Amino acid sequence: MKVMLRVFLEAKKYWFYLIMALVALIISTIAGFYAPWALRELTSIAMEGHPDFASKAFSIGLLLLLTTALQSGGASISGYLNHHAALHYVADLRTELYTKLQHMGLKFFNKNRTGDLTSRVINDSMEAEILLAHVIPDLVVNILTFIGVGILLFTINVKLALLSLVTIPFLIAITLWQSKYLSPIWNQNSKVRGELSGTVQDNFSGIREIQIFNQQDTEKRKISSLSLKHTKAYLKASFFFETTYPLLAFFTALGSVAVIIYGGLLVERQEATIGDIVAFIMYLNMFYEPVKSFSSIAEMAGNAVAGCRRVFEVMDESPDVKEVPNAKKLSQVHGKIEFRNLSFNYTPEITVLENINLIIEPGQTVALVGTTGVGKTTIASLLNRFYDPHKGSIFIDEIDIKNVTLKSLRDNISMVLQDTFLFNGTVYENIVYGWKDASKEQVIQATKAANAHEFIQELENGYDTIIGERGIRLSGGQKQRLSIARAILRNSPILILDEATSALDTKTEREIQAALDRISKDRTTIVIAHRLSTIRNADKIVVLDGTGIAEIGTHDELIRYHGIYSSLYNSQAS
Structure with a gap:
């Protein structure tokens, strides 16, 4: 009930449509009460042999036509207005949910499957339409019908009405159970x-690996198992529904049988007319229908509420990375970065970084090196506030990054990653992704600086070429060049290069490294690299080992020191 009430309250923007739909629904429902009454009147005047039967029948027929028109028109208007409100609310809910997800930290995404989150945005949010356009209107109709028809039953014959109530407790008990x-x-x-949904999405994303390792049958069994699990859950619900529905039908029929038998006795005693009995039986079916259909409404509501609850679980999730109240805008950045007593761990059991102290001056190029898992990429993630450190602080130009807006912080940082992500759009759209207002001339300058202009020109539609999902139609080197062009175009004062050339062949690496050297000038650059030959010219090389900094110096200084860096460099050189 709480979920249903929350959906209704959050749809306040569309209450006008819902109220108008409710008015139309009430008119339609009340108009539907007349048909049995009309048959009662018609039967009565026929049995009485009324001298003006034709005229009376004509009046009853016209009134029946009017009420039928009201019933049909009201139902149609109500249905449209309810769907108008519900579907617009679903669109708002999806947007709100998607916006919430965009502002969640990486920790949240690390513990939730992408496919499951996609299912919540696309499928579960649609369940709100079921609540607003179907469940709530159906409940209103059923309550109104139960009360309205109940009054009419007592108006026709009190004894029969009381008899018809005998089966109601059984119907309610079955429905509640x-x-x-x-x-x-x-x-x-x-x-x-x-x-x-999550498993299917994972498999489609990794279809190449599935085919390379011939794991189609294994993955097929996984999907089959999950599909069967879904089927069993649905069948379990269906079992309860299909078991109880015949019981509801039985007790409904039992009530009608009792009314027919007792009604015949009342007619014989002249305590009721045949018209009363005919109308009573028709109304009785309408009277039992709300109780009987409550089970199907409960089934529909249960499914819808479960979906909405999954949406609200995310909506109510507290982001692990939050802006402080009245956060300042980070502007006119010179590029000084300081990590002060920084400690971080992904899980309480394993510490990744501990008491890291590092100062990077404006315009410096600083390389982070070390074995896998020592926290190089973690430092870059902390600088972007994808996570917050558990202890210590990070400063940019002497300003704690926790005190600035996330947007202004990330506007001043560009990243080129090893695993470049490109969207399913044109080359041009992917390059301007970080700066939508860039001119065509600025885009071309950026691609020339990234050694990308020539290969773009050779594509079938140049800058307007669709590159496919994740840039599938481009080679690794081409994707990396577009990523570099995107970073050049954004022109941020801080640049992070995370293994930007490690997956490329030697020729492509040299070309891209030349482009990276050009864009690193006049800005603060943090380079994360395994290939130490690419960082020889760095102003400072920071060697991470264990959970802290083991060595700091230039390439030549660290070689002379004969420590970890020297050992790593010599092993790669040999």
Whole structure:
């Protein structure tokens, strides 16, 4: 109920449409009450042999036509307005959920599968439409019908009305028993659906590896197992529904049978007319329908609430990286970076960095080297505030980065990564991704500086060529050049190069390294590298070992020191 109420309150923007839909729905429902009453009146005047039967029947027919038109029109208007409000709310909810996810830290994404999050944005958010456009209107119709028809039943015949109430406790008991067991099943069903979605997305992303290692059958078994798990969860819910529905139908029929038998007795005693009995039976079906259909509404609501709950779980998640109140804008950055007593761990059991102290002066190129897992990329992530350190601080131009807005911080940092991510769009769209207002001339200057202009010109549509998902239509070197062009165009005062050339062949590496050397001038650059030959000219080389800094110096100084760096460099050179 809390989830349903939250959806309704959050749809406040569309309450006008929902209220108008409610008015139309009430008119439609009340208009639908007339048909049995009309048949009662028609039967009564026929049995009485009314002298003006034709005229009376004509009046009843016209009124029935009017109420039928109101019923149909009201239902149509209500349905459209409810869907208008519901679907617009779903669009807002998806946008809000996506925006929330964009501002979550990497820690959140590390513990949640991409496919499951995608399922929440696309599938689970759509369940709000079920609540607003189907469940809530159906509940209103059923409550209104139950009360309205109940009053009419007592108006026609009190004794028959009281008799018809005998089966109601049984119908309510069955419905409550059903809904009690269905709710956790629907929660499980939504969870399994998210897991299935996540696995499918993972497999499509890694389809090359699946085919290389001939693991199609293994992955097929995984998907089959999850699909079966989803089917079993759904069937379990279906079992409760299909078991209880015949019981509901039985007790509904039982009530009608009791009314027919007792009604015949009342007619014989002249305590009721045939018209009363005919109308009563028709109304009785309408009276039992809300109780009987409550089980299907409960099933629909359970499924929808489970989906919405998964959406709100993310919406209520507290970001691990937050801006302080009244955070300042970081502007006119010169590029001085200081790591002061910095400590960080991904899990409490394993410390990655401990008491790191490092100063990088404006315009310096500083290389971070060390074996895998010593925290080189972690330092870059902490500088971008993808994570916050557990102890210590990071300063840019003597300003603690926790006191500035995330947008202004990241506007001043560009990154070129080993695993370049390109979007499924044109070459041009990917280059200007970090600066949408760049001119065509500025884009061309950036691509020439990145040694990318020539190969772009050779593509089928030049800068307007669609490069496919993750840039699948480009080679590794071409993708890396576009990434460098994107960084050049953004022209940030701080540049991070994270293994930017490690996956390339020697010729391509030389070309891209030349482009990187050009863009590193006049800005503070942090280079993370395994190939030590690419960082010989760095102003400062920081050697990480264990959880801290083991050595600092220039290439020549560290070679003479005969420590960790010297050993690494000599092993690569040999």
